[in-house]
Amino acid sequence: MKIHPLLKEARLFFKRDGFFVIYILRYIDNYLLSFIVYILRGGKNMENRLIPFSPPDMSDEEINEVIDTLKSGWITTGPKVKEFERNIAEYCHTSKAVCLNSATACMEMTLRLLGIGPGDEVITSAYTYTASCSVICHVGATPVLVDVKKDTYEMDYEQLSKKITSRTKVIIPVDLAGIMCDYDAIYQIVEDKKALFTPNNEMQEAFNRIIVMADSAHAFGASWHGKKCGEVADFTSFSFHAVKNLTTAEGGAVVWKDIPGFNNEWIYKQYQLLSLHGQTKDALNKTKLGSWEYDIVSPAYKCNMTDIMGGIGLAQLRRYPKLLARRKEIIQMYDKGLSGLNVKLLDHYGEDHQSSGHLYFVRINGITLEQRNEIIEKMAERGIACNVHYKPLPMLTAYKNLGFDIKDYPNAYGQFVNEITLPLHTKLSDEDIQYIISSLKDALSCY
Numbered sequence: 396m397k398i399h400p401l402l403k404e405a406r407l408f409f410k411r412d413g414f415f416v417i418y419i420l421r422y423i424d425n426y427l428l429s430f431i432v433y434i435l436r437g438g439k440n441m442e443n444r445l446i447p448f449s450p451p452d453m454s455d456e457e458i459n460e461v462i463d464t465l466k467s468g469w470i471t472t473g474p475k476v477k478e479f480e481r482n483i484a485e486y487c488h489t490s491k492a493v494c495l496n497s498a499t500a501c502m503e504m505t506l507r508l509l510g511i512g513p514g515d516e517v518i519t520s521a522y523t524y525t526a527s528c529s530v531i532c533h534v535g536a537t538p539v540l541v542d543v544k545k546d547t548y549e550m551d552y553e554q555l556s557k558k559i560t561s562r563t564k565v566i567i568p569v570d571l572a573g574i575m576c577d578y579d580a581i582y583q584i585v586e587d588k589k590a591l592f593t594p595n596n597e598m599q600e601a602f603n604r605i606i607v608m609a610d611s612a613h614a615f616g617a618s619w620h621g622k623k624c625g626e627v628a629d630f631t632s633f634s635f636h637a638v639k640n641l642t643t644a645e646g647g648a649v650v651w652k653d654i655p656g657f658n659n660e661w662i663y664k665q666y667q668l669l670s671l672h673g674q675t676k677d678a679l680n681k682t683k684l685g686s687w688e689y690d691i692v693s694p695a696y697k698c699n700m701t702d703i704m705g706g707i708g709l710a711q712l713r714r715y716p717k718l719l720a721r722r723k724e725i726i727q728m729y730d731k732g733l734s735g736l737n738v739k740l741l742d743h744y745g746e747d748h749q750s751s752g753h754l755y756f757v758r759i760n761g762i763t764l765e766q767r768n769e770i771i772e773k774m775a776e777r778g779i780a781c782n783v784h785y786k787p788l789p790m791l792t793a794y795k796n797l798g799f800d801i802k803d804y805p806n807a808y809g810q811f812v813n814e815i816t817l818p819l820h821t822k823l824s825d826e827d828i829q830y831i832i833s834s835l836k837d838a839l840s841c842y
């Protein structure tokens with residue numbers, strides 16, 4: 396077929412410069428739209444976007460998994476959860492994984508598996524979400540809170556060491572924002588205090604030292620000294636809550652390192668019993684023809700994961716490497732855009748560690764708590780949802796009522812007072828990031 400020379404020329408041009416042209420048109424289009432908004436607003440606010448803090452990133456893959464589950468005739472714990480568990484264990488380089496309905500349930504069931512209860516002390520950070528500490532209360536043990544080291548979000552390891560007594564059974568380090576703690580320091584302290592440890596049961600005897608149970612609600616996919624989060628602490632719990640990097644709407648998983656003398660299938664079975672009424676057969680097995688008989692071995696708890704959640708998780712995990720890579724790009728854009736400002740940022744990526752890139756903390760030097768709150772309001776006026784991570788536990792009613800006082804945690808207070816968490820999620824475009832950076836710069840220019 397003979398092609399007109401002009402058409403040939405146009406085809407050549409598009410092949411060579413087409414993408415560039417499309418890009419320019421898109422750019423002009425964006426500005427045209429902003430300009431119309433500007434005129435309609437009577438010349439105020441050249442640009443105004445709506446940027447949520449952390450919306451879920453759901454694609455057709457997740458939707459199809461849910462449809463598949465709904466059509467399968469089995470919607471509660473079943474094949475999808477089992478497959479998700481196998482995939483998580485493989486991802487974390489552990490022998491097994493257990494999926495439950497939250498990280499909170501994972502941590503609480505682990506404390507119960509370890510036989511922690513009244514008379515025992517469990518140590519965690521004062522700078523965390525309530526779940527790291529509430530689970531200690533749930534099992535009737537005594538929570539012991541450690542301040543963070545000055546200008547960091549990690550426990551002060553000297554203070555941690557001093558707070559260990561003969562009643563201390565577990566330490567719960569918190570991998571905040573997706574960055575893993577210094578587990579070398581933690582295990583060194585555990586080793587140094589070994590003589591104080593008094594085991595109460597066979598599993599505690601197998602450890603014969605304080606057990607490290609990481610709250611890695613934020614850190615699924617992080618790594619430290621070449622090891623994946625999950626293969627460092629004795630037990631590691633992840634959250635798949637709606638705002639997390641990898642989500643199943645609600646949900647969580649726990650993984651553990653092999654324990655000498657304990658069979659992993661037996662440990663897995665204990666989690667199943669604890670999380671499903673102490674019932675010897677799960678719902679799927681009970682429905683097998685003629686197989687109704689079951690026993691209840693203890694009046695246990697109910698916090699299993701459904702196959703609908705498991706299906707979402709399977710799709711999210713397949714997409715996870717790409718989601719993590721995009722988080723890294725966003726963090727690097729933020730780091731570059733905010734460099735030169737009077738702020739303190741986290742070190743998400745280094746030679747010895749890779750963060751899961753869950754949260755982007757900014758500490759603004761020299762501002763008061765009121766000014767921090769004003770900045771968050773200014774960002775909100777520009778349509779940007781920011782947050783604060785965290786109000787230290789001793790400032791919250793529940794923990795004040797337990798006798799904790801923020802005066803004893805000055806470093807945690809220092810971190811909280813000028814902290815702002817910027818939106819960090821995979822629905823953000825590069826333009827959104829630039830908009831957030833310039834909005835923060837504008838907001839900071841008044842101080």
Ligand SMILES: Cc1ncc(COP(=O)(O)O)c(C=O)c1O
Nearest residue numbers: 497498499524526612634636647
């Ligand atoms: C540090 C930390 N630990 C634990 C949890 C609890 O996770 P979940 O909601 O899955 O129980 C959260 C939830 O936000 C958290 O931020």
